[in-house]
Amino acid sequence: MTATAPAVTGGADRPAAAGGLGRPAPAGDAVGPEPVGDERSFWERVVLGWHAAFLGLVVLCGLQVALDRGPAPQHRLAAELLLVGLAGWYWVAGRPALGREDPRLGIAYLAGLFAATYALAALGQPYLVLLFAAFPQIWGMLPRTRDAVAGNVAFAAGLVVLTAGLAGWSAHGWLTAGVTALVGLGVSALMGLWISGIVAESDRRADLIGELHRTRDELAAVSRESGVLAERGRLAAEIHDTLAQGFTSVLMLLQAAEADLDRDPEQARRQLGLAQQTARDNLAEARTLVAALVPPELDGGLPAALRRLADRFGQELAIESSVDVRGPVRGLPASCEVVLLRAAQEALANVRKHAGATAVTVTLSYRDAAAELTVRDDGRGFAPGAVPATGYGLSGMRGRLHQIGGQLVVHSGPGSGTAVTATVPA
Numbered sequence: 001m002t003a004t005a006p007a008v009t010g011g012a013d014r015p016a017a018a019g020g021l022g023r024p025a026p027a028g029d030a031v032g033p034e035p036v037g038d039e040r041s042f043w044e045r046v047v048l049g050w051h052a053a054f055l056g057l058v059v060l061c062g063l064q065v066a067l068d069r070g071p072a073p074q075h076r077l078a079a080e081l082l083l084v085g086l087a088g089w090y091w092v093a094g095r096p097a098l099g100r101e102d103p104r105l106g107i108a109y110l111a112g113l114f115a116a117t118y119a120l121a122a123l124g125q126p127y128l129v130l131l132f133a134a135f136p137q138i139w140g141m142l143p144r145t146r147d148a149v150a151g152n153v154a155f156a157a158g159l160v161v162l163t164a165g166l167a168g169w170s171a172h173g174w175l176t177a178g179v180t181a182l183v184g185l186g187v188s189a190l191m192g193l194w195i196s197g198i199v200a201e202s203d204r205r206a207d208l209i210g211e212l213h214r215t216r217d218e219l220a221a222v223s224r225e226s227g228v229l230a231e232r233g234r235l236a237a238e239i240h241d242t243l244a245q246g247f248t249s250v251l252m253l254l255q256a257a258e259a260d261l262d263r264d265p266e267q268a269r270r271q272l273g274l275a276q277q278t279a280r281d282n283l284a285e286a287r288t289l290v291a292a293l294v295p296p297e298l299d300g301g302l303p304a305a306l307r308r309l310a311d312r313f314g315q316e317l318a319i320e321s322s323v324d325v326r327g328p329v330r331g332l333p334a335s336c337e338v339v340l341l342r343a344a345q346e347a348l349a350n351v352r353k354h355a356g357a358t359a360v361t362v363t364l365s366y367r368d369a370a371a372e373l374t375v376r377d378d379g380r381g382f383a384p385g386a387v388p389a390t391g392y393g394l395s396g397m398r399g400r401l402h403q404i405g406g407q408l409v410v411h412s413g414p415g416s417g418t419a420v421t422a423t424v425p426a
Contacts, residue, residue: 050140051095054133058087064126075123086116097141106141113137114155121162135188145196152188156181224403246282250275302337303329303364306344306373310362313348320359327366336424339400340364340373343408343422346397347375355379355418371426376419381412397422 065079089112097106113134120127138151160177167173253275260268307323314321332340344362351357357379365372397420398408406424 047098050098054090054094054137055087057129057133058083058090061120061126061129064129065120068126079120079123082116082119086113089113089116094137094141103142103144103147110138110141110151110155114158117155118158118162121159121166124166136192139192139196145193148192149189152185152192156185220402227403243282243285246278246285249278250282253278301329302332302340305341306362306364309341309344309348310360313352313360317352319357322361324361324363325366326363330366330426332371332424332426333404335404336371336406336426339404339406339424340371340422342400343373343397343420344375346394347420350394350420351375351377351379351418354382357417366426369426370423372421372423374419374421376417378417381414381416381418383412383414 062080062083065076065083068076089109093105093109093112097109117127117130117134120130134155135152138155139148142148142151160181163177164173167177253271257268257271257275260271303323303325310321310323348360351360355377357377360375360377363374363376365374394408394410401408401422401424404424406422409421409423410418411421412418
């Protein structure tokens with residue numbers, strides 16, 4: 001009588017680049033999108049358990065043979081030698097075959113597995129426990145679904161013929177062996193196809209997630225580049241309309257003054273005075289452009305700017321406000337200081353609009369590789385998930401921080417105040 005066990009892995013048609021059903025791709029192959037989360041494939045995570053399970057089943061079968069006193073001793077000895085040889089064959093051929101898309105080594109291993117199982121049956125030894133490994137391994141060794149199904153059918157058919165022959169080719173023997181094989185084969189095929197579908201769907205979703213991550217990164221890069229180009233265009237227009245035109249006027253006035261220097265000194269002096277005034281105006285325009293890039297509030301450094309901001313905020317709302325600076329103060333990149341200052345301004349604006357607070361603390365912490373700004377109030381707070389994401393405040397802060405590799409975290413709760421923390425690399 002035969003019995004079969006359901007498959008525990010799948011053999012669905014898999015793209016070659018994916019390295020088979022949950023199996024690693026051959027070394028040196030490109031494998032499509034970069035892995036997300038756990039970099040190991042499904043097969044790499046379970047392969048040690050697979051090896052242990054199979055060898056454990058071989059040992060269990062060996063114990064059954066040793067404890068079965070029915071067959072002759074020489075048959076038991078032959079069965080034990082077969083099992084030892086099967087374990088070695090698995091280690092030499094089966095184990096590496098599980099990591100390959102080329103089915104030739106897997107077919108050679110399966111031939112040895114089938115032969116060992118049939119020999120155990122012919123010797124009258126317990127072999128049914130091996131089926132719990134044999135049928136799943138067919139799915140694991142053969143990369144294509146139709147090959148795995150054909151392997152299951154061939155293996156089951158061989159067991160039916162062998163079992164019926166051992167039973168004397170009787171009708172009852174054929175019926176019993178056939179029904180048992182069909183039931184086991186059906187369960188094995190159902191489980192194998194089902195798990196194959198799950199793994200194939202997981203592979204497709206992993207590809208989609210990888211594509212989404214790449215698209216997100218590309219959009220972020222395009223957005224940053226667009227912002228840079230827009231700012232360059234704005235500065236170019238400002239420089240053209242102010243500094244460039246001013247310098248042109250200065251040059252023309254100086255040329256005119258040089259021409260009138262001997263003929264009309266008074267006119268030359270007037271033109272020189274106009275050139276000086278134009279140069280002063282250009283200098284003022286240049287200072288205005290620089291001030292637009294680096295906020296004048298940052299004169300004296302970020303800690304001083306935060307103290308002035310907090311003092312003014314406290315006076316306007318008549319509440320207690322303080323600034324706490326932790327760690328050795330050091331200069332940060334201008335972009336980081338500007339973003340932290342803007343984050344503090346936006347957080348305090350939100351406190352003014354929504355919090356109803358009586359005290360606000362601004363904490364600036366200098367760490368080894370980052371700087372962290374926290375604005376904490378004792379106001380009414382809110383449930384972050386219950387507040388609609390309207391307005392530009394928090395999303396604008398997150399956008400500025402994302403552009404320089406920083407992040408924004410908001411902690412709040414009804415009645416427990418709010419803490420807004422902005423972190424930038426330093």
